Amino acid sequence: MSSTYAALPPACVGCEGDPQLSAEMALLKEVPVSVWTDKITYDHESTIRVDGAVANIRIGTPVTVTVISPTNNIVTIDQLTVDSNGRFSTILNTQGNLWKYDGTYTIRVQYGNQAVSNKALIELTGGLTPSFVTPVPTVKCSPSELSIDGVACVPFSISGGTVTGARANTVDKSIIVSISSTEPGTITLNPSSDVLGGIFMVLVDGEEWDDVEIDGNQVTVEFPAGTEEIEIIGTFVIPEFGAIAALILAVAIISIIAVSAKTRLSLIPKF
Template structure:
């Protein structure tokens, strides 16, 4: 009888241990991250918090926020003595497209990575502070688009990565036209290394346009009617959003990973 009870007790302990294994594994993750909400509207604050299992002095957490098409935010976060880190991001800005966004954090090496996701309702605003009387700055590029316009006002230009296009917002008070000198580094249309035609829409309707080209840019003159609001120029390449800043911060993250990896290898070399 005692033998049967012992076997039963041992079996119960074994079953309980197996059932507890997944939860234990989750607790022992090298890094975890979460957001305070599952969805956000434009202008809301996204609170990102996380924790690491082991503290590596002087090593920041590299954070990337992205959707399927672009990186929209990057940061290097300091890990506190309590092994926790946090940051706040405003929904909107470079985060324009509605949909699912992924927050990815890396702590030192690619073996210490965690992700979480949230939904964003989309942006309805158009930045206007980058528009001057003759040029427009595009997010992710240091090259400016030059322009002249008659019959209206240029409100802003932003890239649409999904469509490989530029969206030009205007306020057309009369029939008019806009001439845009677009650097090839910002928008281009090529096939097998040769120039191809752009596809131009005014409020969703295809229109003809005039174009001159050079090795560095392409200049388009597009007519529009009174009341027009949006011009879209579709090519085969558009500048990735957040491109230049992303490259710099990712480079810093890679250097950090290499440095930590080197320290790890040195720490396991036997000393004689």
């Protein structure tokens, strides 16, 4: 994950009741929306206290809380009311099938528009270890399309540089494009909404970039000479790349088994 995107305020543990940490919390009034938890590590029979604050109260606007599992599945979604002090809180219970995997869970909060968001990371232990399937390249893209992990194609055009690769980041809901450039240039990407949706931010070599035009799902980025990486961040990226590849592989295996069975039947002598 890029340094700028990772620099969002982390989980604030044990802030309540500590004068020094309370003073640090006052600094969060400069942050549009912040979120923290009472601990960082939990087991699968725990309650998680989630607290947060907004810098500018918008009457009637709730905070949307989304919890994402280590397998990139949505565990729960809720909307919280912001009180007159700009604070919000909720309790999460880690019991249940959706919390069964060990690993990092992302608690993402959004206040109003997509740009006002933040997240806290927690760890669950003592449960099941998730298994991840490596994507198998299956889709052939045209020269005017980027291949995203071999699973999806994204139309693009570029001047002033060449694209050397592209991949999806399912944790941060983004597409990362690697380029080689020796002069200033422009790149335009037009992913379908099935691949990437809700585009709201672009990073160039890890820095939030302003020289960007977003028109629906079409993104045009002006980049300087020497740029190596452009990250397009949205609220949705094609889920479970590995699962899609595994499904295709499973269908192929079933076809092979069917053909093998047919071949064996054809070899049985007829009397």
